[in-house]
Amino acid sequence: MSLDAELSALAAQKDLAADLVWRLLRHPEARRMVALLRWDLTEAMIEEIIALGSVRSLSLNRSVPADIRARLAEHPESIVRCGIATSVADDPPGLLARLADDPDPSVRMFLAENDHLPPELLARLAVDPEPRVRRQIVHHWRDAPEWVRRALMTDPDPHVRRDGVLKYVPPADLLPALLADPVTRAAAVEYVAPSPELAADPDSAVRVAVADHPDLSAGLRDQLAEDPDMFVRNAIAARPDTPPALRERIVATLQTDNPVAEWALRYRRHPNVGGKPSPGPPILTREQAEALLARADL
Known part of the structure; x- marks a missing residue:
């Protein structure tokens, strides 16, 4: 692990002494990690982070006090307002409505992800002139x-x-x-209901959807098992009701030199198979943290 990576890992470590956090603010990469992840930032630390130019990372930290977040919601950089818009509460009242009127559509797009939005603001964003905003409403307003x-289902976009x-x-x-x-x-x-017409649709995505249908008949299943598109055949192979012999025959036809496509095909059939999660960085003692900071001249 590089020195920068070690410092960034230390910056995210829980229960880190305040004096060590202050020293990490002198390192750009570590400072961005402090601004982004730490929940124990003091007001003085926050002001230092802003003064040193890591306000973009700070805007994404949901633990920053409400008054600071409201202040950043008025920041001249739209990317900062985007970070704030994703999770800020309506404190002070009217803050969310102001963000919903932001002239930058990216800010409104990020606001559409905010779990604090009342129905009336969600409805306003659902008819926003920017398609990206309306699309985010689809994703987040269940x-x-x-x-x-x-x-939204009949939207012009x-x-x-x-x-x-x-x-x-x-x-x-x-x-x-x-x-x-x-x-x-x-x-x-x-x-x-699946139909022969849909199973023969020229769009392979339609045929994949038919292959996934819970009410697929055996006849259409066998037809799609011979489909020229390997992703359609793979969808049939992934069905739990596909006979084992047919599944084996289909899998034998799924040959590709593309490693990404190979992974996608295998994952479709075995979605719960994966590697072990990587271990997190080691937790440093005070002495080890001091030594690391000394190596970085901090």
């Missing part, structure tokens, strides 16, 4: 009212409406249009 879900159909259960009256739309057809397949 219990959106019906009018919002309908609006293709990414928003595709994500809307992936996220929400479409009402029956929207299904014909969603199936007719090439952008949303694959996502809508889950809500209709």
